[in-house]
Amino acid sequence: MSTPPWHAEHWSRLQARRARGALPHALLLCGPTGLGKRAFAQRFIHGLLCEQPDGNTGVACGHCRACLLLAAGSHPDLVSLTYGLRKDGVQRSEIVVEQIRDLSARLAMSSQFGGWQVAVIDPADAMNAAAANALLKTLEEPAAQTMLVLLADAPWQLPQTIRSRCQRIEFHLPAPDQALAWLQAEGVADAATALQAAGGNPGLARDWTAQGALDRRREVRKDLAALAAGRGQTADVVKRWLDDEPAQRLWFAAQASADEMKARADRQAPPLSSAMDADMLAQWYAAANRTRQALRGPLRDDLLLLELLAMWR
Template identity: 40%
Template sequence: MSEMADRYHALNAEVFPWFLPQWQRVLSLFDQNRLPHALLLNGAPGIGKARLAESIAGYVMCHQPVDSKACGHCRSCELLASSGHPDLYYLQPDEAGKAIKVDQVRELTEFMQNTAQQGGYRVVVLEPAEAMNISAANALLKTLEEPGKDTLLILITHQLGQVLPTIKSRCQRLDCAIPSSEQSVPWLMAQLSIEEAEASRLLSVVHGAPLTGLAFKSSGQQALRADLLSSLRDMLRGRKTPIEAAEQFVKTDVEIVLSLVLGVLSDVARMKATDELECIRNGDMEKMIKGVAKNTTPDKIFILMDAIQEELLGLKRRHNPNKQLLLERIFLDWLSLIQP
């Protein structure tokens, strides 16, 4: 719960431009006293759905909103800005990648039964909704059916298909699409002080998700990607062995390394299938991707992709593999793509 609270923004911050239609819809419902007791924010990760949820929470809990924004000055806004509001409840897995458990939902139920300490709304932000196991989801159903007066539950999902139908049917869905490049490129340029071409390339790598792009560059992942792509190319050219490449990246975040390799393989598969440059996301590695696609087979590509996805699943489940051996195996398989 603390991780979500730690990233709380000032309540009078601007809503991301690509969410203005969703924001206006919520404000209209609220102003007409038709706001549902449960919203389900649905969309890809990395586009800012949590920020939208926080903005909605801030608006409905504000005592005197002005100009379609929380005022930022009332007692409720002051508490929210300090992440210490007694009527705001965050619920997420105890550990990333783990399930939301039934005991956590029972604690939430106790919160929902209390009277709002500041008057007005009590708000719950639950993320991700698909992380609830069956018992937790069933426990939440009663709260969704009888939430109480002036109560809003905001569920965030990155994988709508994994949310139980009984949960979805009791929420009003707010679909959040990946923003257009016209919206996301200028925003990313302003956030990172970069040129349009670099912002476009970065968004291509992160599948159009602006907040993922922001984190990708700010956290040093962009530099890691550059080093990895260079090593993948060097292995194909015989300038570096898979063992040497594994040694280079063994002290980095192996999950990120595997995800980047998987992204390159996805481009190789697309190039193999269509032979169209527009379909690839790692456009700065066009020559390497075309070369691998030309000299490998679909079977080899998808076998390696399956192997990487299995390793990623194991890492998410807190398996503790020998990272050196894991990377050596993946890099050897990468090299074997173009070998008879």
């Protein structure tokens, strides 16, 4: 992934603080998936630990001992924390207090290379309450030249006490013309349609195009139009959606209903020819988004989709 232009301002501000010797002891990088915050974090950390970084840009040299160790994933002063394994070998769904305590003990030790120690917690919003409380002590009493880098797609799930003790770098959707120009430079075919499908998120637009998401988007609209016209079987559509990225298809379904509402408001022919009135379309849009979230829960996915699509038909 080339360095996106919407990273430039964040990068220059962070490097200016580095030049002044005023780097914070904790960073919180947050924003929607697809905007490159993890690539930004890696680029910054590599430059911080590099022995010969570029003096103007802060970018790592790529060939010193530290850079070679970073490339191999074995730099002793970089610790990464994510979902761990339970005693039965199953991956946890949250970051637990024992992991944070081990991390804090590790950061209390001296740097092996005599420079910065960096700890990355990703996703930080997966910490449970006990883990977040344990991290608070480390944030309140940071060791010298120790930096915590927290990454979160949903920063509102972090306690305010954690957020307030971090320098926040928030990645927002870039301007449409900037996003479109970047997608075209990345060689994305039909970049405008891809950007619209991804809700203005250029990183998602690029990844989804490579994964065939635009074909799914067309299939979703075709299915909804057929159901609105009384053609096809709802159960068949449910099975097809469940077999191939159901959450993404629900995203596209909500988009399609929003387009239907907009066409009516603009007094244009509605693309899906739904029999629902404006209020019902708005309710169905909300229901589609709720269903997408509910797919992560304990309810049966097939029943959730069946209820939603039966409402549409």
